[in-house]
Every structure is written in structure tokens, then in C-alpha cells.
Amino acid sequence: MEQNVDEILGLVRELTEQYTSKESTSVTYEKAQQLMGAILYCIEEREQCRSEFDVIQTQETSSVRQIYEQGYELVKKKTAAAMNQYNEQALWFRDYENLALRETFDAIPEFFIRYDVRFYPQNHILGLDYPVLLSLERFCGIDRIDAYLECLRLEQIFLQSFSEEFVIESLERYSRDYRNLFCNLCGIVLKRFLCNRLMEFSVENREWKPEHYEELKEQILGMEKEELEQTCYEQMETYAKELLTESDRLILYLNAGIADIAVELKNEAEHGVLGRHI
């Protein structure tokens, strides 16, 4: 362990020299922390892919420096892959006229321009204002951007499985001002889709009459929250499996919104306001 700390400190020293171009013998604590963080980030990246490397190299022969350099290369590769994913996604991306989604997506290339793999890989630079269903707080650097892009990709797959008219109408029923709101589009459409499925309507049904709301209300009130959640999950799962061959990721992603939707439906049914957003 002590030897590892020594090696890490040696790496920090080298990185500091590179950072200051040997023009300064000292740096601030903040800068030292940043550079130490840069090294630990790459080491962690490499540790996450341990099995991939251990086939080639046994742990005994790997020095901290080797692990760091391999991690650094992995971060570079991941960044290049994320950029490709972004470019590919941009070809079929739809913002459904939501400003937050459009501007957040358009800002992502700025990350690739400014991302500093060597001296600050743990910095994700962007605020990523458009909210996705999953909390990405535990990720930083390219990991957060990569995870965010994946969330957007899964959202687009789900949203584009419906006609644009259905999506826009669902969003407008949620709020006439949805274009200027920082809200998750996928969650809104998922909720409407689930209501259709609970009523055994077609997925894109838009003909909701007052008696339908009453019927849905009775159905929801007749279920415990957990039961409602389970029913919603099953409906979503069936649909996702029809949509994609490899649907696991989509199911996992949409599932992050199910609990909130179940609570919302329960509350709306209890207060007789189901028709407000559906």
C-alpha cells in the first residue's frame, strides 16, 4: 500500500511538472487535488475494466504507472467512442421542440472540445440541464457524459416508437408551455402510454372520455401502490421487449421513472384530477 502511495505521488509530481511546464516548483492545494484526482480517475477507470486487462497481464506485473497509463488510454478511447455516439445520435435525434433538450444536446460538442484527459479527466464541464430519469450524480468526467448520452439514446428509442403527433399531444396535455420547461419528456409520454395500457387501449390512443377517466380512477384506487407499480412495470417491459431485441437497458432506464409515475397516478386518482395531464 505504502509503495502504491509512493508511486502515485511520483506520478502526481510528474503530472505537476507537465502541467507547469517546469516553470513553477509549487502549485496550489486546489491544483494539486485536481492533478491527484486526474490520476486516481484514470486508475479507477482501469480498475473497472480489470478483467479485460488481466487476460493480457497479471496483477503482479502491473505497476501503478502501467495501470494509470492504461486507464488514461481507456479514458481517451471512451471519449472518442462517446463522440462517435453523439455524432451518430445527432442524425436521428428529435427535440420535440423542447428548448432544454435541444440546447443541452447542442452543447455536448463543447465538452469534447474542452475535455482535458491528461490534467482534468474528472471534470464533465457541462451542466446537463435537461433532466433524465436516472440520477447521474455518482459519475463524473467522461463517465457522466457517456451515461447521459446513453440515457438520451434510450429516451429517443422510446419516444420515436410513437408518432410525433402522439408525443407532441401528450406533452401539450402535460403543459401548454412544455417547450420552455425543464421536464423529462420520456417520463410524460411513458405515463400516458401506461394509462392507455391500463385501460387496454391502443398505445397511441388519444380519445379519452370522462367515463374513461372514471374507470381508470376506480382501477388505480383499487390497487396498492406496489401493485400499481408492478402492473406499470409489466406493461412497460412487454412494450420494451417488442421494441428492441436487446431491451434490458431500455427496461432498466424506463423503470427509473415507474415509481414516480405510480405515485403521481395514485395522487391524481385520489384527488380526482386524472384528466389534467393525460
Place this chain on the structure above:
Amino acid sequence: MKNMMELILAEQKKQELEQTLHCNELSVRYGLLLNEKEAEEVILYKNEVLKENKRVEFGESILPKIIETFCDSAYILQDTYAEILKELQEIFFYYKNESMDELSDDELLEFMKSQYEEICFGDLDYLKGTCLERFAREVRSGHGADIFQKREDIL
């Protein structure tokens, strides 16, 4: 972070003392010498100043550079040599921060030396409180390079 600093400092201590004593070979030509005890005190003081200014040295120490830059000054005498070195270190790190690391070590030392010799005539308070204060302000406002070109006109 605290442990990290301690490890770094412990590792550097031995090397630094040797380097500092090695500087005697140059400074002795100007009648200035540090004995081992004084050198240790100056290094310890530097480490305190580094902590105060929330800075860390990873590799080389700035002390040999300060000695090399200032040892030929007519305003430094053997009696006060160690004390002046301590103060110069303090001023150096303070203005490294004040100039937001926009200056390299050499640039800052060069400016400190020229002001110390030509403007302050060996007065460290004037160097710290007036000359470098103005200089750091100019550097922060992005005019540091102009000052290097026209430093005679500043004061």
C-alpha cells in the same frame, strides 16, 4: 489531502537540505553562508509558509533558486542572511498566489530581485507592501507583460 502533504514534505526534506547547503558554494563568493541548523530553519519556515499559502511543492524546492537570485545583492549581509531568506520565501509564495499563478517562478524572482535592488534598496517591507502589490494587481488585470517591458516606468 493532509496526509499526502506530510508524505511529500518528509520525502523532500532530506534532498532539500543537501541542495540548500550545496548553494553555499555559490553564495560564499559574496560572503554569505548557511550552516546546517540555519538551513534547516529556513526550510522549515518555507514549509510553514507553503501551508499558510495553501501551496505544495512536489519536486524541486524554490529555496536554491532564491539563493542563486539574491546572493549577489549588496543589501544582504551574513548577519541577517537566514532571516532575509525566510522573508523572501514568504513574499514569493504570497505573490505566487496573488498573481494567480500567471507568472513563472523565474519571472517573479526576476521582478522581485530588480525591485529589491533598484527601487527598494533592500527594504523588504516596501517590496512586499508596495512594489509587488502593484505588480500583482497589474498581472491580474492582464498587463503583467507590459510591466516587464516598462518596469522602470511603474513607480
